[in-house]
Amino acid sequence: MKTKLLILLSLLTSSMHSQVNTVCKYQLLPITKNYEITKADDEVTKNTKKMLLEAFDIAQDFDYILKFNKIESSFRIDESMINESLKSNFLYNIAKSLIGKGLYYQNREEKKMLHQKEVMGELFIIKDSLMNDWQIHGDSKKIGNYVCFRATKKCKSCSSIEDVWFTPDISAPFGPLGQGGLPGLIVEIRNKGSILRLVEIKYQKKTIKIEKPYKGKIITINEYNKMVNRIRGNAKKMSN
Numbered sequence: 001m002k003t004k005l006l007i008l009l010s011l012l013t014s015s016m017h018s019q020v021n022t023v024c025k026y027q028l029l030p031i032t033k034n035y036e037i038t039k040a041d042d043e044v045t046k047n048t049k050k051m052l053l054e055a056f057d058i059a060q061d062f063d064y065i066l067k068f069n070k071i072e073s074s075f076r077i078d079e080s081m082i083n084e085s086l087k088s089n090f091l092y093n094i095a096k097s098l099i100g101k102g103l104y105y106q107n108r109e110e111k112k113m114l115h116q117k118e119v120m121g122e123l124f125i126i127k128d129s130l131m132n133d134w135q136i137h138g139d140s141k142k143i144g145n146y147v148c149f150r151a152t153k154k155c156k157s158c159s160s161i162e163d164v165w166f167t168p169d170i171s172a173p174f175g176p177l178g179q180g181g182l183p184g185l186i187v188e189i190r191n192k193g194s195i196l197r198l199v200e201i202k203y204q205k206k207t208i209k210i211e212k213p214y215k216g217k218i219i220t221i222n223e224y225n226k227m228v229n230r231i232r233g234n235a236k237k238m239s240n
Contacts, residue, residue, distance in 0.1 A: 020069055020070055021069050021203065021204040021205070021206065021207055021208045022067070022068055022069075022172065022201065022202070022203055022204065022208075023065065023066070023067050023201070023202045023204060023208065024065070024066040024067075024068075024176075024185070024198055024200070024201045024202075025063050025064065025065060025066075025198070025199055025200040025201075026064040026065075026066065026176050026196050026197060026198055026199060027060060027062075027064065027196070027197055027199045028056070028059045028060065028062065028064060028098060028099055028194055028195070028196050029056070029060070029194065029195045029196075029197065030052070030053060030056040030193065030194055030195075031190075031192075031193055031194060031195060032053075034192065034193050035049045035052060035053050035193075036049075037049055037050075051091065051094070052094075052098075052193075054091055055091045055094040055095040055098060056095070056098065056194070058086055058089060058091055058092060058095035059095040059096075059098050059099075061082065061083070061086065062077050062078075062079075062082065062095070062096075063077070063078040063081060064076075064077055064078075064099075064176060064196060065077070065078045066174065066175070066176050067208055067209075067210055067211075068172055068174045068210070069207070069208065069210060071107060071108050071109050072105070072106060072107050072108070072210040072212070073104075073105070073106045073174040073180065073210065074103065074104065074105050074106075074210045074211040074212070075103075075104040075176045075177060075178065076102065076103045076104065076211070077096060077101070098193075098194060099177065099189075099191075099194055099196055100177050101117060102115055102116050102117030102118070103115070103116040103117075103211060103213050104176075104177060104178035105178075105210070105211065105212050105213055106130065106174065106178060106180055108130065108173065108180075111129055111130045112127065112128070112129060112130060113127075113128045113129070113130055113178045114126070114127055114128075114212070114213050115128070115178055115213075116213030116215070116216050119227070119228070119231075120231065122217065123215055123216035123217070124216050124217050124218075124219055124224065125213050125214075125215075125216040125217065125218045125219070126219060126220070126221055126224045127218055127219065127220055127221065128178075128220070128221040130180070130181060131181070132181045133153055133154045133155060133181075134151045134152070134153065134154065134181060134182055135151065135152050135153075135154050136149060136150075136151045136182070137149070137150045137151065137152065141165065143165060143167075143187050143188055143197065143198070144187070144198065144199075146167035146169050146170070146187055147167060147168075147169065148165035148166060148167045148187050148188065149165065149166060149167075149168070149184075150163050150164070150165055151163065151164050151165075151166060151182055152164075160191050160192070161177075161179070161189055161190070161191050162190050162191055162192060163190050164179060164182070164186050164188065164189050164190070165186070165187050165188040165190075166182040166183070166184040166185060166186045166187060167184045167185055167187050168183055168184040169184065170184055170185040170201070171183070171184060171185075172184070172185045174186070175189070176189060176196055177189060177196070185198075
């Protein structure tokens with residue numbers, strides 16, 4: 001019995017160690033029913049739906065990369081492997097913006113999240129605190145090799161995310177798009193128009209570099225939301 005316990009503890013320790021330095025690749029997929037053209041759609045709506053589906057076709061060639069160790073994580077699109085011909089397509093920037101662009105960084109010890117992104121030609125670092133504001137539900141499903149459980153944000157108006165699916169099989173409190181804090185890795189994120197899903201995971205023996213943003217004007221999430229609302233308000237006035 002003692003031998004069996006020691007073997008189990010050894011396996012658990014090995015599993016935890018192998019998950020310390022991890023690289024995950026995600027793929028973005030459209031929820032196609034949301035882009036089906038209906039009789040009620042006018043020409044502008046029809047063209048918008050067609051354009052977005054074309055942008056999703058481009059985005060499916062992107063590698064959405066999450067890297068993490070025990071404390072930190074980073075997430076961004078890896079543009080190094082993208083075909084140069086795609087970058088000249090006018091839908092390329094739309095494709096990059098479909099789920100969220102820029103660099104996301106988390107530090108669990110400091111309980112902070114940073115999001116570096118460009119707004120109206122200016123680079124910002126949006127600072128937010130990490131809060132465990134998830135509600136875990138009883139739903140479960142298998143995604144790939146992992147049994148996953150559904151979670152939603154307690155504050156529904158605070159996020160465009162409808163739900164996430166995480167797996168306790170990988171005991172890492174991280175996920176893409178700066179999401180995390182659940183008792184397992186986030187395998188899938190769903191919003192109203194798309195699904196971001198884990199397609200590959202690699203455990204590294206050597207230490208991996210977690211990218212942290214340094215360039216850009218630092219603002220809080222509240223300041224960022226006020227700025228975006230102001231930009232939208234000005235754009236609406238100009239269109240009237």
